[in-house]
Amino acid sequence: MNSRSWMRLVLPVLFIVLAAIPFVAQVVDEPFYVTFFARVLIYALAACALNIVLGFAGLVSFGHAMFIGLGCYAVGILSHYGISNGWIQLFVCIAVCIVVAVLVGSVCLRTSGIGFIMITLAFSQMFYFLMVSLTPFGGDDGLNIYESSNFGWFELSGSSEVYWATWALLLMLALFLNRLRTSPFGMVLRATHINPRRVDAFGYSVFRIQLSAYVLSGVITGIAGFLLANLTAFAVPSYIAWHLSGELIVMIVIGGIGLVTGPIFGAIVFLVLEEVLKGWTTHWMLVMGPIITIIALAGRNQFAWLKAIFNRPSAAGPAIKTRPNGELP
Amino acid sequence: MNSSLFLSQLLNGLQLGVLLFLLSSGLTLIFGIMNFINLAHGSLYMVGAFVGAASYNASGSFLFSLFAAVAAAAIVGLVIEHLVARPLYRHDHLYQVLATFGLMMFFNELAIFIWGNRPYFVTIPEVISGSVEILGAPYPVYRLLIIVVGVLVAFGAWYLIQKTRFGMLVRAGTTHASMVSVLGANVDLLKKSLFMLGAGLAGLAGTLAGPILSVQSGMGDPVLILALVVIVVGGIGSIRGALLAAILIAVIDTLGRAYLPGILALVMAPAAANTVGSALASMLIYLLMAFVLAFKPQGLMVSAKR
Amino acid sequence: DITVGFSGVLSGPQGVLGQDQRDGFLLALEELGNKFGDQNVKVVIEDDQLKPDVGAQAIQKFLERDKVDAIVGLGFSNVLMAELRRIKDSGVVAIATNAGPGPVAGKLCAPNLFGLAWQNDTMSEAMGQYVQDLGHKNAYLMTSSYQAGKDKLNGFKRYFKGDVAKEVYTPLGQLDFSAEISALQAANPEALFVFYTGGTGVNFARQLRQAGIMGKTPVYSEGMIDSNTLVSLKSQADGNIYGATWAPVLNNPQSKKFVKAFEDKYGHTPSEYAANGYDAAYLLNTAVLKLNGDVSNREAFVKAVKQAGSEFPTVRGKFAFNTNNMPIQNLYAFKAVGQGDDVVVKQLATVFTDHQDAYVSECDMK
Amino acid sequence: MLSIQNLAAKYGPSQALFDVDLDLNQGEVIGLIGRNGMGRTTAIKCLFGLLNPCGGSIRFEGTELAGLQPYRIGRMGISLVPEGRQIFPMLSVEENLIATASSSGGKPQWTLEKIYDVFPRLKERRTNMGNQLSGGEQQMLAIGRALMTNPRLLVLDEATEGLAPVVRAEIWKVLQRLKEQGLSMIVVDKNTKALLRLSDRNVILDKGVTVWRGSSPELAAQPELIARYVGV
């Protein structure tokens, strides 16, 4: 896996640069950029989390926005009832995410390939419409969060607090994933993607392994939602809409599937590009769209060692089959 | 509950189902058979709608507008196939999703660029604009027309894929393109024509929807999701499945919207019933999908593929 | 110099509404020579995409990045609610040219937040009153299920004393109403009142006609008919009665001037949203003049705007801010009348004069 | 009829063929012999335009094949029984046979009936989907499918792979019969003995190079050659 060699360099450099941003923003007196990059890092966190299932296990979850939503509403609803203690909120957030992930995951993982894509979408859509209908919590109009999560010695009160919290979490996650990839669990997880039938034949439970990966991913995504809620001081169903799930995937693919730092770069590129283009023209999508398409066309051959993983037919679901077995090259 | 109302609700469902089917059949062909996820399919639907509307308002001939729309969509489809799809056939779905996601953005914005984001409207020609009584339920002629068209297309598409040589070659080419060509069939041509067919159907759906829905940028996105739901529930690559699922989903959705609040009102306060009802109604199809997939992961009609 | 941030929905099906407010505002600004008083005005524009979170971000940008002196627009009610906290905290003059949700008129009212357009309920209240006056026994109510929608129906019911056949809330952004319309047909009420804006409204109107309800059942509406939707509806809108605070036919000099200028510049008749944007500019101008161009003191600016409310030249002829910063204004019933293939708007009645909203008592501002 | 001259080919960076020569006359059967990974399949891929050679020429009845689209080559009357069967999984057995069937002019020599006569097992499985066949059945289908295009040159890459001895024997008989009917063939098979009994002349590949060409009797007379390049 050639990534590991340059990973050593990329990771520290990346995070040092990110650490510099708030100070730069201070110097040029543009506090807005802290807010902006806080958002970027939060999405990066979510993308990295999604990458655990998508990049390693090849489970394309099209419903991860659901966990962002769970995180947001954990904060939103609790503070709605005046509970702004961060620890309680965080605990609830994680607990809820675990429960939901286990339930949803154990249904979704019965399917595979496109089936999985769609069923995850289905669940997040259901949750979306649930929140839309829950008028006590603002329904379509969303829920204002009047006091931010308070961890006692430290409160997610402003953009920069959120920024640093996210930065730290992201760093930890990146280091962790870096190890996970080659750890027994990680290897088996990736193996399940190449040929689940074979992994089963060794007596590993593909289901259990995929489920734990899904739960792990869900929880971390939930935490991203937790941070997002504090950043925007707001929880709203549109955080759960399928577009966000789609954008997370886009970020991952831009950055390079399965690469640990890929999603981070992906998130940065995607959101910065969006921001720049928006400032440039109201028809920014006219430019953004083709750029994304071109990235896809260019990226398709880039990660050769990954394509080896991805172009394997998944024994279970015929639909997701990428290259039919045994085709003459 | 009153039966003629129920009937017209059924018809509403059927008509929506047919529109969904027209869209999904193209998607399921391209997806199931060529194994290419085309998120831009919704955009083709939009192209059809816009071109149809524009050409109708210009020419005043409904048939011509139909033709123009289908042709336009097919041509756009061809371009997409050549520039984006073909290079990605053999690659992972993620790249396809990404590429076509970009196309989707592009087309939505392009529509705004050309037609502005004031919704764009078509009227229906007088002859088919009226409404007829069906068992005491007044029902718009135009919507009936849509139903008929849908049924015809359904049969045609199924026949083409399952019964003709073309269909066989296409099915073969999906998994073993190079082998098919070695045996003397021009696979590129096959795939192009199939892609155009799918695009054309999407365009057709678009024009037919035009007079009912407003023609506007982004009109393709929600229907795209619905269409994806349909083909997954129906079983990817199966025309029959798509038809079944489209109608099932549409009818359930329509009846849900129509009756759930009422039914719930029997057990809870009307206000609550209203909100919960409409929420549940909008969740219904996804519940259905989750249910189907959980018990039949391959969808209702497992296509020939396995 | 003065920086003004404009935020509103500029894209998507409802984009037209935001664009009109923007166009109206910019038009007025142009007439004022891009100056409020003697101050050059710089306008920064953000699209809230009708998404509360995006709207909130937009406000944040205005405050942190652009350091604006005033914010105009603020989009739909749900978006405004999301922006509320930041606006309040900042104390910057904020003028809503489209939304006036109940909470903002009541408990959550803020000194620096002005509802220049209307309090959400009022036009519906007017329709309720009007339908009541016409003596319809029952009415069938339909709208999209979001805060504004609910406010509207409440407004209607506040003044309509007959019985409500049914209240139907359809998902926001739903375009095909076949199911609902069939149900409506079956219910066959004496009057139908709906609140649907932009493209949604147009769809609904046309589907009503296709189903042959228009003409059978009298249709009263809010938001469904305005000079935008009329462009696409044409004669299909014939017979539709709607409540509004302004329409191009309204007879006063400022209004005439506005309609003329707008048609010259943009080539189509302005909507009430455009009118609100237009008013916003003149309101700010008047306020700035009172301060001789010095807006550095936010409290002062806020106070000035409030006073200016009853002084600035408005297309509505008469206007003032209530204690809760919501309008005190007249409400009219208009009717769309088909003329051959085209359609014109006729003024039927002035339903309320100097109307106050229902929430003013809940607001503790004096 | 077919003549390949110092053919060379690469898979990306790694070169698989260096210098392959082979020529075949009307009605002849050529055995293509070598160990695993010596380039036999690669050579065949080049012949069918599935892999663009980076050197040399392939002429079929005078026309240069290199650079032609595979389907054009296929339509010239060359057909392939590929390594690893490559059955169409989404088609039934019968559809597999007729989908690409063609008769280059005149009445086809091979028809469904004829194929079913040779492989009765396929007739029993007529309605099975391609992926519902046992390995061997798939192999038979692959051969039948190739014959249904009524080729003038038939190329078989490991066509007896995974077949029961009886069937294998049967296939050799079929090939023998085809040869008598004047069909030209290129055959790759690990069973050298049987191969030599069928082929007129043979080409031995080693590391992508033609190291020996000659008639079957000659080769049969030189067991050390076979031992060296094939093993055993």
Next chain:
Amino acid sequence: MSAPSLTVEGLVRYFGGLKATDEVSLQVRPGELHAIIGPNGAGKTTLINLLTGELASDAGRILIGDVDVSGQPVQQRVELGLLRSYQITSVFDSFTVRENICLAARRRRGVRLAVWKPLIRDLESMQVAERIMQQCQLVHVADEVAANLAYGQRRQLEIAMALAAEPRLLLLDEPMAGMSAAEGVAAIELLRSLKGQYTIVLVEHDMNAVFSLADRISVLVYGKIIATGTVDEIRAHPEVQKAYLGDDEDA
């Protein structure tokens, strides 16, 4: 231990109308190499799939040692030491040979919470892997990505992975498929070296292999076992000759 390490009783499996496995009964003695031969489509692969549990049987019992595993999922059977190789090579292409084998070797201890230490630094697995790679002559390609292996080597890796998982009972489905004569001979040697250490069920069409390796042979025709016996018995068996071997002298 004299109890047969694999016992099959009246096993049945339908594919639609087709009875692919028809009342198959079979006993495999500990340590023996038991070959299963039969015409194409006789149901050999199906039988293997039934034994591993990848296909569900419609009737009949399967015992590993004296444990009844009929209806049990794959994992249970693997726990009992039942492992297989596939007719179509299915190694993890993007992993190196070492990683492939370690993955197999690790299975006894599972991977719960093993999320930090790299797999190939895992001592226990490493030792097993080294040993197996020696045994299968894969040392020199230990760090090659499996995708770049030549066909024969991929087949060897296929078997090596099965071995690394420390089976007691090994099911091999056409391990020599696609190997040229030379590789075939090598493979036969490998299997011979394994004889006795493991109980092996071998499905193969290559008669050289079968006749030179098998202790006992069962012949499967149309899903039925028509004969079981030693090499010579089977060779002599008239029906077998007719149905399967034919007058085939060089395979």
